[in-house]
Amino acid sequence: MSAEALAFGERREPALLPAFVLAALVHLFLAAVMFLGVRWQSHPPETVVVELWEAPPAPAPVEEAPKPPPPKLEPEPVPVQKPDIAVKAPKPKPKPEPKPAPKKDVDFKKRLNEEVAQEQRAIDEQLREAQRREAAARQQAIAAAARDRALATWVDKIRAKIRGNIRLPGDMSGNPEAIFDVTQLPTGEVISIRLRKSSGHRGYDDAVERAILKASPLPKPDQLNLFERQLELRFRPQDK
Amino acid sequence: MTVTQDIDIWTLVVNASVVVKVVLVLLIAVSFLSWMFIFQKWFAIRRARRQTEQFEREFWSGNELTALYQGAVTNRHTIGSLERVFEAGFREFAKLRGQRGGSDPSDMVNGARRAMRATFQREMDFLERHLAFLASTGSVSPYVGLFGTVWGIMHAFRSLANVQQATLAQVAPGIAEALVATAIGLFAAIPAVVAYNRYSHDIERLGNRFESFMEEFSNILHRQAVK
Incomplete structure (x- = not known):
C-alpha cells in the first residue's frame, strides 16, 4: 500500500510545457483579435464627425487663396495710366525745343528742360503716393473682408451646430x-x-435656447484672434 | 471634439479605474490557467485512453496473469490507470493466496476487489484533478467580469453627475472600457465550461470501463482461486 501511495504522489500531470505554450498562443490570438477588432470599429465615427464640419469652411479658404494675387496684379494697370499723363508733359517739351533753339541760346533750353523734369518728378511722386495709398486701402479692405468672411464662417459653423439640435415645435408656422x-x-x-428679439412663438424661442445649451461647447474659430465672447445669433425656423 | 478619436483596446484598459484593472488582471490570469488546464487535461485524457486500450488488448489476448503482473511492476512509473488497478488487485490476490495456503476463495477475491477499488478511486481522483478549477472558472468568471463592468459603469456615470448637459460622448468611453471586463470574463468562462463538460464525460466513460474491467477480473480471480 505504501509503495502505491508513493507512486501516486510522484505522479505529475503530463505535458506541462506544451500546455503552457498553447495557452500562451491562445491568449496572443485573443489579444490580436481584440486589438484589430476594436481599432477597426473606431474609424467610422471619425469620418461622420468630419463630414458634418468640413462642408461650410471649405469654400472660404478657396476664396481667400486667389485674393492675394490681385493686389500684385493691380500695379500693372496703373503704369498704363502714367504714360497718359506723362505724354502731356513731354509734348510741350519737343514743341518749345524746335522753336527757341534756332532763336535763343542753349541756356534757356537747359532751364526749360530742368523745369520740365522737375515737374515730371513731382507728378510722378504724387502718382506714386496715390498708388501707395490706394494699395494700402485696398489691402486693408481685403484684410477686413477676409476677417469678416472668417467671422461669418465661424458664426455659420456655430449656427449649423445649434441648428442641428433644434427640435421645431409642432405648431410652428411662418x-x-x-x-x-x-x-x-x-x-x-x-x-x-439672452433672448434679444423673440420670434413671437414661445415654443420656438425655447427650442432654440435649449439647442444652444446643447451645442455647448461651441466650435472654435479657425484663427483664435477671431474669437469674440459676445455673439449675436439669428435663427429662423426655415433656415437652410 | 470631446470623443477621443483612437479608441483602441489599450487606451481603454489604461484609462480604466483601479478596480477594473485588478479585475482584468485577475481574469486574464484565471483564463490563462484554465487554458493551461484545458490543454493539460486534453493530453492526459488522450493518453489515459490510449493506455487503457493498449492494456485491454494485452489482457484479453490471453497472456499469463503473472507475466502481465511482472510487466506492470517493472514499468510502474509509466503504466496507465487500468494497469495500476490490475496490479493492485493481483498483488493482493497473490499475497492472500500465499499467506495461508488454502483460504476461502471468496475472501481472496473480496480482498483483491477492495484493493482494486482503492486504486480505482485514486486513479479517478488523479484523472479528475483540475476539473474543479475549470468548473469554477466557468461559473464564476462571468460574475467577476460583470462586477468589473458594473464598477466601470458606475464610475462613468459618477463623472456625469456634475455636468449639466449629458451627452453620450461623455459616458461612452467609460462604458466601453467597462465592457472589456465582461468580454474577458466570458472569454475565460466559455472554453472552461465546454472543456469541463467534455472532460467529465470522457472521464466518466473511462471510469465505467475500469469498473467493468474490475468485475471481469474478479471473475477470473475467483475461477483461479477455486482451481
Missing part, C-alpha cells in the same frame, strides 16, 4: 426670426443666453 445674444468662454462653453 418664418419669424429670433435673435439671441450668447456669451461664451474662450473654450466655447456657453455662459449665458
